[in-house]
Amino acid sequence: MADITSQDMATKLLAAGFERNSSSASALSDPIADTPMIVTLDQLRPYDHDPRMKRNSAYDEIKASIRERGLDASPAITRRLGAEHYIIRNGGNTRLAILRELWSETKDERFFRISCLFRPWPERGEIIALTGHLAENELRGGLTFIERALGVEKAREFYEQESGTALNQSELARRLAADGYPVQQSHISRMSDAVRYLLPAIPTVLYAGLGRHQIERLAVMRKSCERIWEPHTKGRAVSLDFESFFQDVLTQFDTQVEEFSWQRVQDELIGQMSDLLGVDYDVLSLDLNDSNSRQRALASEPTPEGSLTTLSVPTAAPSSTVETPPTVSAPLSAPPVSPPAVNSPPREAIVGANDANTDGIDDSERLREHIISTAPTTERLQSIQRMVADQLGDAIPPEFAANVLQSIPVQAGGLYPISDVWYIDTGLDAPDRLRIHIEQFAREIADEAGVADCVQASCDGIGFRCAEWQESMPVAARAVTHLLRALSGQPIAVPEPDDERLAAHLPVLLHGNGQQAPGLSDTALVKLFRLLRLARRLVELDLNRPHRGA
Numbered sequence: 001m002a003d004i005t006s007q008d009m010a011t012k013l014l015a016a017g018f019e020r021n022s023s024s025a026s027a028l029s030d031p032i033a034d035t036p037m038i039v040t041l042d043q044l045r046p047y048d049h050d051p052r053m054k055r056n057s058a059y060d061e062i063k064a065s066i067r068e069r070g071l072d073a074s075p076a077i078t079r080r081l082g083a084e085h086y087i088i089r090n091g092g093n094t095r096l097a098i099l100r101e102l103w104s105e106t107k108d109e110r111f112f113r114i115s116c117l118f119r120p121w122p123e124r125g126e127i128i129a130l131t132g133h134l135a136e137n138e139l140r141g142g143l144t145f146i147e148r149a150l151g152v153e154k155a156r157e158f159y160e161q162e163s164g165t166a167l168n169q170s171e172l173a174r175r176l177a178a179d180g181y182p183v184q185q186s187h188i189s190r191m192s193d194a195v196r197y198l199l200p201a202i203p204t205v206l207y208a209g210l211g212r213h214q215i216e217r218l219a220v221m222r223k224s225c226e227r228i229w230e231p232h233t234k235g236r237a238v239s240l241d242f243e244s245f246f247q248d249v250l251t252q253f254d255t256q257v258e259e260f261s262w263q264r265v266q267d268e269l270i271g272q273m274s275d276l277l278g279v280d281y282d283v284l285s286l287d288l289n290d291s292n293s294r295q296r297a298l299a300s301e302p303t304p305e306g307s308l309t310t311l312s313v314p315t316a317a318p319s320s321t322v323e324t325p326p327t328v329s330a331p332l333s334a335p336p337v338s339p340p341a342v343n344s345p346p347r348e349a350i351v352g353a354n355d356a357n358t359d360g361i362d363d364s365e366r367l368r369e370h371i372i373s374t375a376p377t378t379e380r381l382q383s384i385q386r387m388v389a390d391q392l393g394d395a396i397p398p399e400f401a402a403n404v405l406q407s408i409p410v411q412a413g414g415l416y417p418i419s420d421v422w423y424i425d426t427g428l429d430a431p432d433r434l435r436i437h438i439e440q441f442a443r444e445i446a447d448e449a450g451v452a453d454c455v456q457a458s459c460d461g462i463g464f465r466c467a468e469w470q471e472s473m474p475v476a477a478r479a480v481t482h483l484l485r486a487l488s489g490q491p492i493a494v495p496e497p498d499d500e501r502l503a504a505h506l507p508v509l510l511h512g513n514g515q516q517a518p519g520l521s522d523t524a525l526v527k528l529f530r531l532l533r534l535a536r537r538l539v540e541l542d543l544n545r546p547h548r549g550a
Helices: 006-014 059-069 093-106 125-139 145-163 169-178 185-198 203-207 212-233 242-251 262-277 281-299 347-352 363-370 379-392 431-448 475-488 495-511 522-544
Strands: 035-040 076-078 086-088 113-118 310-312 407-409 455-457 464-466
Touching (some): 125 145, 145 169, 145 185, 145 203, 185 242, 212 242, 212 262, 242 262, 262 281, 431 464, 431 475, 464 475, 475 522
Parallel strands (some): 076 113
Antiparallel strands (some): 076 086, 310 407
């Protein structure tokens, strides 16, 4: 190859560069994976379909925290395909509004530039974003009923756009649950009615936070009034249809939510229907109340029948007797002392017992006493389910908080009636008192097997000791004795044979073995549960009590 002269080299260096055939990119494309990034308030916008319309009740507290500490939990952001600005992905519109306020007030850069996690816009972006905001709003302050209803209706719109077909309420409920926002079909029906019939008439009251129960009352009332309206207007010329009539009456009550009363609405509806239809007020009132009762009965869910005896504890009910328990299993041996009839001790006696009833006990304290283990599901999902259930009236099985105070396992027989296996009254929560109760329950369990004399009170341990079994005892009596000796913590003289006998007896005692060995009766089993609960508390108190002379 010929050598390049200095002149040729100079010519090449001074030549024009390569021309760009393609247009230059005006901006970098968004990342295709989750990526931390810093964005400014100018680049960020709130989510435009956020269901929350009312200011967050904790707004001032959140603002004070961000002012002092900065943004501890930055919101996740995303961007629609081809959009100019980033948006909040799932929850965080309140924090964004607060940052804008703080930047305007202070001009502090830490409120203007924020570190966020960018997440790519998914294929089902609108649905994922909306259900995410619904769920996060439940976790961070809740939504009013109408905000939740409008959010669900918007989700229906997105689902129908996605599928190209109209969705019934059951399918909508299924899709919402699959996307992490579970709502029962019956509640979707109430939401739809609220948006269609109530929102046009009383938007101020609904947006101010009218509660679910009042909204449900209005929905039932509307259906009942319509049912009464139809036969009275059939064949008659009426100046307006029922829907217009109902809207006109309801609009009069769109004032302050504190002043709203569904009873006043009902009274006005009946009065104007009476004037318009020429029917006596009292006749319409009776018809409406009867129709309301039928509607509520149809809308209510059946109460599951429990296998345990229950003690009903209504909020403000007069004294009543305890409900009849199920037939208990046959005892282990022939001569047990039968417990007194369940209706023999009056409810006042049970309330006055040391194992106190729910009367006079703070509900929140009682619930805390019953929460003994964590749930296997995630805390986030549980929180969403609880909040949605609380707002909409769900009973997610097992909905503990909604049922424990109304239906508690009970055993009315014995010296210390058990109105609640788990709860320990403050008057009982002392080692000496616990030992007395534990010894009595052990004696009553042994008495059912005809060996009550084997149980002796003790000021040490868990409150009792049990004599050794005799060869002359029936098999069932020996099994109970073995169980009580093991529970008392007494040393076993001959470990191996006794251990083997106890291992053989326990399954029979706890779940029976047919007609030949029916096991502990239901009465004795409840007492055993109570004994174990009190013993665990006693051990806990003894471990935390300072030693004498220390």
